[in-house]
Amino acid sequence: MSGGQLMCEALLAQGVDTMFGYPGGAALPFYRDLAGNRGLRHVLVRHEQNAAHAADGYARATGRVGVCVATSGPGATNLLTGLATAYMDCVPVVAITGQVARAVIGTQAFQEVDVVGMVGPITKAAFQLKRPEDIPAVVAEAVRVAGEGRPGPVLIDFPKDVQLGTVTVGVGVSVREDHAALGRPDASAEPTVGLSVTALAAIEQAAALLDQAERPVVIAGHGVAMAGGATELLAFAEASGVPVGTTLLGLGTFPEHHAQALGMVGMHGTVQGNLAMHNADLIIGVGMRFDDRVVGRPGDFAPEARIVHVDVDPRAFGRVIRADVPVEADARLALAALAQRAHRRDRSAWWARLGTWTDTHAACNLSRDGASPDDPPTTPDVVTTLRQVAGPEAAVVTDIGQHQMWVALHYGFDRPGQTFTSGGLGTMGYGLPAAMGVKVAQPDRPVWAVVGDGGFQMSAPELSTLVHTSIALKVVVVNNQCLGMVRQWQELFYDGIYSHSLLAQPDFAALARAHGCWATTVSRRGDLEAALRAAAAQPGPAVMDVRVPVEETVFPMVPSGATPADVRCVDL
Numbered sequence: 333m334s335g336g337q338l339m340c341e342a343l344l345a346q347g348v349d350t351m352f353g354y355p356g357g358a359a360l361p362f363y364r365d366l367a368g369n370r371g372l373r374h375v376l377v378r379h380e381q382n383a384a385h386a387a388d389g390y391a392r393a394t395g396r397v398g399v400c401v402a403t404s405g406p407g408a409t410n411l412l413t414g415l416a417t418a419y420m421d422c423v424p425v426v427a428i429t430g431q432v433a434r435a436v437i438g439t440q441a442f443q444e445v446d447v448v449g450m451v452g453p454i455t456k457a458a459f460q461l462k463r464p465e466d467i468p469a470v471v472a473e474a475v476r477v478a479g480e481g482r483p484g485p486v487l488i489d490f491p492k493d494v495q496l497g498t499v500t501v502g503v504g505v506s507v508r509e510d511h512a513a514l515g516r517p518d519a520s521a522e523p524t525v526g527l528s529v530t531a532l533a534a535i536e537q538a539a540a541l542l543d544q545a546e547r548p549v550v551i552a553g554h555g556v557a558m559a560g561g562a563t564e565l566l567a568f569a570e571a572s573g574v575p576v577g578t579t580l581l582g583l584g585t586f587p588e589h590h591a592q593a594l595g596m597v598g599m600h601g602t603v604q605g606n607l608a609m610h611n612a613d614l615i616i617g618v619g620m621r622f623d624d625r626v627v628g629r630p631g632d633f634a635p636e637a638r639i640v641h642v643d644v645d646p647r648a649f650g651r652v653i654r655a656d657v658p659v660e661a662d663a664r665l666a667l668a669a670l671a672q673r674a675h676r677r678d679r680s681a682w683w684a685r686l687g688t689w690t691d692t693h694a695a696c697n698l699s700r701d702g703a704s705p706d707d708p709p710t711t712p713d714v715v716t717t718l719r720q721v722a723g724p725e726a727a728v729v730t731d732i733g734q735h736q737m738w739v740a741l742h743y744g745f746d747r748p749g750q751t752f753t754s755g756g757l758g759t760m761g762y763g764l765p766a767a768m769g770v771k772v773a774q775p776d777r778p779v780w781a782v783v784g785d786g787g788f789q790m791s792a793p794e795l796s797t798l799v800h801t802s803i804a805l806k807v808v809v810v811n812n813q814c815l816g817m818v819r820q821w822q823e824l825f826y827d828g829i830y831s832h833s834l835l836a837q838p839d840f841a842a843l844a845r846a847h848g849c850w851a852t853t854v855s856r857r858g859d860l861e862a863a864l865r866a867a868a869a870q871p872g873p874a875v876m877d878v879r880v881p882v883e884e885t886v887f888p889m890v891p892s893g894a895t896p897a898d899v900r901c902v903d904l
């Protein structure tokens with residue numbers, strides 16, 4: 333077998349059947365062998381960054397690794413933003429990059445970059461293949477490392493001569509022996525842990541603190557979704573009667589329509605969720621990072637609260653704020669153990685206070701009372717109408733900006749896996765290609781990308797991929813003719829000087845049609861629902877250019893560097 337053929341077989345052996353990529357000189361032997369392989373599906377994207385985002389969307393939707401491929405040099409560097417996005421949000425992605433032949437590595441050969449050196453801070457591991465016979469072990473290791481513990485991306489650099497090299501493969505090249513040959517520990521030999529003794533002791537401590545607490549709050553993050561712990565979270569919440577907020581990436585881990593739901597916390601979180609955190613005497617953060625968007629000013633965060641922090645990665649403890657009780661554990665197992673130890677106690681005074689903050693949050697929703705069907709739709713209109721049209725099975729993937737926060741605030745997610753977004757890196761241009769990856773993974777499910785006009789322009793070439801690969805993604809462009817979130821910050825914090833944030837946009841519907849997509853433009857509120865239904869009914873991809881007002885402002889908002897207590901609903 334050639335190295336390229338062996339790579340295909342090694343991927344298949346790891347359960348990989350789909351990849352997103354873009355060829356080039358240093359990857360051509362692999363691409364030749366890929367063409368002859370019947371088991372692997374390759375989706376040809378129009379830019380390597382989008383291959384990484386699509387692999388990320390695929391991985392988030394399935395829980396399995398997403399795979400992307402690029403050539404050496406510029407192909408490899410184009411992947412980096414997508415890998416950094418996956419790294420920040422703990423998404424298991426394996427990237428395969430072509431590389432110049434080993435004999436010329438280090439000579440500044442054509443399209444040579446030291447991609448292994450470049451990706452150190454944004455991957456969990458990066459390998460460069462030296463011999464074709466190492467391929468099965470390296471692929472197995474990459475898939476394992478990407479998915480274990482706190483998941484994340486892994487890169488395999490694949491020199492051209494290793495792709496071309498041949499090897500006689502006996503059945504079952506021993507992964508274990510080859511690990512030894514590679515000088516890496518075989519962590520698959522480690523026992524799969526349940527809860528450690530230390531974690532159990534910490535959970536006892538957390539349960540005791542919860543019994544004493546007058547004003548407890550649980551904050552659930554992405555780790556709960558990734559651990560498959562939503563059922564255990566609900567059981568814990570109902571057994572203890574504690575209010576539950578979520579981070580942006582935790583949306584859906586707790587049903588937002590539940591009586592104990594506080595909604596999203598953080599910079600654009602609800603007033604109720606933010607004030608609950610600030611006034612709590614106990615915060616149990618599960619599978620979340622207490623990052624700056626949630627915490628604000630660390631020194632003033634939740635001044636009266638003890639903090640229980642549950643995370644699979646101990647490096648998360650104390651990174652931003654103190655962890656009075658760190659619980660190093662899988663979120664699902666920890667929540668199940670907490671549920672077993674939970675007791676209800678009377679916290680009516682706390683619920684009465686939380687109730688007063690609910691009203692304030694209602695005041696933050698843009699009121700549409702009395703709006704005429706001829707008015708332009710607002711972004712909250714788009715979000716709430718989409719919820720009615722898309723149906724309970726739909727996945728909604730957002731880009732970055734105001735529309736992202738409005739989807740988070742107004743859609744009302746009830747289950748994990750209903751929404752995906754770039755939370756940690758906040759990567760514009762993520763939404764459309766990531767949604768493409770979700771749709772490829774789940775072709776029978778309605779999948780909607782909701783993107784701003786700025787982010788759409790960063791990813792619009794993928795409309796060709798949608799058309800030519802028959803991916804029936806629906807794309808809603810929330811078109812405010814500006815970089816909305818930038819304009820909002822300039823309005824609020826930079827003297828209203830709209831420096832380089834107002835965009836002259838092309839006719840997006842015409843652009844989409846040029847790619848071969850069904851497309852429509854919506855300027856009247858009264859046309860919104862019918863247009864969304866028409867898009868949903870299209871057998872193929874569809875693009876809606878929805879013209880919303882330029883001057884919308886997302887509230888609630890905790891100004892940067894403030895604390896959750898400073899959450900505001902109106903101009904600051």
Ligand SMILES: Cc1ncc(C[n+]2csc(CCOP(=O)(O)OP(=O)(O)O)c2C)c(N)n1
Nearest residue numbers: 733734735758760784785786787815816817
């Ligand atoms: C790649 C990248 N560049 C710049 C930014 C900074 N940024 C954050 S939101 C935003 C504006 C987004 O505008 P648009 O896509 O139109 O969405 P809107 O805010 O209007 O909903 C910008 C420029 C970013 N997050 N990512």
